[in-house]
Amino acid sequence: MIMAELIYSTKEVFTTYLKDRTFKIPEYQRGYKWSDKQIAQLVLDIHDFDATEDENLFYCLQNITLYPSTKNEKVLHIVDGQQRLTTTYLLFCYLGLHEYLSNKFFYAVRASSDRFIQEIQLNNLDFLVAIKTSDTFENFCDQQLNEDFDHQDIFYMYSAIKTFDNLFLTAEYNIQKEQFTEKLKHNVKFIVNEIHSNIKEQELFMNLNTGKVPLDGADLVRAIIITRVAKEEMVNYRNDVIKDIVRLNEKRTRIGWELDQLNQWWSEEKVKHYFSPFVKIETDPQETIQFDEEINPINILYKLWVETKVKPKEKLRLKLFENGNISSLELYRELIFLNRTLKDWFEDREIYHYLGILANNSRGFAFQKYYERWLEPEETRQNFLIELKKDIKLFIFGQEDKDKSGSIYWREHIKNYEGENKTNWYDLKELEKFLILIDVIEISQNPSIPFLSPLHFKKNNEDKEHIYPCTPKNIKELGKSDNDFDAINNFLKQSNLNDTALFPFSEKQWKTKSDFEKEDFLKELESKIHQLTPINSLGNLVLLHYSINRGFGNDYYIDKRASVVNNVQNGEYVRQHTLSVFVKGRSSTINLNNWTFADICENADSIEEKIRVFFDLKKIEDEEPTA
Secondary structure, three states, X not given: OOOOOOEEEHHHHHOOOOOOOEEEEOOOOOOOOOOHHHHHHHHHHHHHOOOOXXXXXXXXXXXXXXXXXXXXXXXXXXXXXXXXXXXXXXXHHHOOOHHHOOOOXXXXXXXXXXXXXXXXXXXXXXXXXXXXXOOOHHHHHHHOOOXXXXXXXXXXXXXXXXXXXXXXXXXXXXXXXXXXXXXXXHHEEEEEEEOOOOOOHHHHHHHHHOOOXXXXXXXXXXXXXXXXXXXXXXXXXXXXXXXHHHHHHHHHHHHHHHHHHHHHHHOOHHHHHHHHHHXXXXXXXXXXXXXXXXXXXXXXXXXXXHHOOOOOOXXXXXXXXXXXXXXXXXXXXXXXXXXXXXXXXXXXXXXXXHHHHHHHHOOOOOHHHHHHHHHOOOOOHHHHHHHHHHHHHHHHHOOOOOOOOOHHHHHHHHHOOOOOOOOOHHHOOOHHHHHHHHHHHHHHOOOOOOOOXXXXXXXXXXXXXXXXXXXXXXXXXXXXXXOHHHHHHHHHHHOOOOHHHHOOOOHXXXXXXXXXXXXXXXXXXXXXXXXXXXXXXXXXXXXXXHHHHOOOOOOOHHHHHHHHHHHHHOOOXXXXXXXXXXXXXXXXXXXXXXXXXXXXXXXXXXXXXXXXXXXXXXOHHHOOOOO
């Protein structure tokens, strides 16, 4: 049999699809348990759904999974989706659509529960009236003298009927029963998945209900697109013409293949990790379907599309993909165009890095803003880059007219590495974003360097590390030298420090001191060096993966350098700025084995210059003083 349908209206599910077969909720299923809140949400969602302008639009009740009985081919077991289908059945009964339900639904979980359902289905008006007019479930059960209806699943079925009645009688909602009934019959649909395989029924049930085969938002969006887009493309489609059915299935196969190609690209680790931080929208807590990016990375694309459509703080719901304001064909074309745009951004060196640092770090990042800016008719790529730089500048420096903020304020702190009031960058929370900015600047402007790893637009299992050690091994070992007096003097001279002020002893005076006095002096000397030197300057700090960093201790620069280079050669990820520092890629000094205080100052000046050039800023001395 050639199947042209994957999605069926609620009426079709009970009639043309089911034909002479019967739905059965098998014994292993849990009882019916939809709350009043879930019932109300469904009814009001259907009421709010507008299909007047396009009869092909529908509200998707998600999927039902069916498994033909091995004992009776006329019986279809409801393996998944029984709560939704039972609710639909009860709603049909309440609305008087009994002619569609005769001998179509069997509830095997409990005999008394099945009798309750059959009583409603048989158009027993007295029975429905008894439900509607009863004050409580207990009173209703007391009235049914020959029945044992006091069970939890029957309570929820009873409550569903009561909730239907309350909603339709509430003037505030203004639900017109006749219009609602027609909409329910024709524009509310199920994705029907009838399983014909060797897998055992209960194994299938366990897989579906223990997360082994979870139904995800991407699956439902895919089903909606495949079934609806193909039909919309075929304007004159007729479901009684074999050629049309064959062409329809061919189109669905093509669309399915195209979606698979998209998902394949989104499944690439770099793509998935790069775009995931772009997504800020949260799934509505009332939504029963999750859009899990780990299960189906293409959900990132779907979420970003939704972000281009909704208001700020609006939640993600499946119904947004069924919005009556857009056809499925238009939805599909927009998704294809959006995907093409994102791929373009991903492959553009500058856009990749500029959006990457913003999406991962800026609290106010809104994908919708950047996508709409990109789509503006007069927008050029170059102007788009300029606007991105402005946003990065604001993120890095803050407002120019605020206290302790602005480009001059922070650039002065970068160059403030001398004197008693020099800036201690090690303890500043802004350290991380400045170090990442340096990576972004260096890599975005140099086509020979690989793109920054998507996971490294933020600190990723990394420590902040002093290049020149915070507690130099040199100082600690001075006292152990054979000639400690010369060792101290040479160290201070090599460090461009005033050896007379810091070490005011003759060799004879030094030798008269005890080991205890010498140890105390070296501790004091270390403290003075910290006060006088740029140990905590931005020019002396990098980010290093903790597996590399924590093995350093207070090693010499030459030891740290060897370790970093060795890790790079072994395939470990080391940041571009960190690597440049340890190979002295920007230093004018010939000595590659030592990192001096002069190197720290030169590196800090280089960082400030790179930032100034990147943002096209004036030199600090040329800037006009702020008011």
